[in-house]
Amino acid sequence: MRMDGSSSARRRYVGDPHVLLVDPNGERRRALARSMRVSGRRVSEASTPLEAIHCMGALAPPQMVAIAETWPLAVGEELRTYLLAEHGGIDVARMTWGRTL
Numbered sequence: 001m002r003m004d005g006s007s008s009a010r011r012r013y014v015g016d017p018h019v020l021l022v023d024p025n026g027e028r029r030r031a032l033a034r035s036m037r038v039s040g041r042r043v044s045e046a047s048t049p050l051e052a053i054h055c056m057g058a059l060a061p062p063q064m065v066a067i068a069e070t071w072p073l074a075v076g077e078e079l080r081t082y083l084l085a086e087h088g089g090i091d092v093a094r095m096t097w098g099r100t101l
Helices: 026-038 049-056 073-086
Strands: 002-005 018-022 042-046 064-068 091-096
Touching: 018 026, 018 049, 026 042, 042 049, 049 064, 049 073, 064 073, 073 091
Parallel strands: 018 042, 018 064, 064 091
Antiparallel strands: 002 091
């Protein structure tokens, strides 16, 4: 898996970094979430863009959102654009598998 995001996505977080994974593939999403939890991250999961937007309204919204490229490209880009516009300080990354960005 590769993640492509804004340059600020490379910054280091202090404390307990919170990541939101957005991927319709539940098996892959759960496996990645487990791996991230083992490495010390708090992880929320969403299977649709609407669930992701709902998670952003939580009391403790994530510092980073990782969106699977498995959506039709326009849907993922629309979610990314929305998150950057409405949640300016958040890092948004696109997850890809098996190819170079």
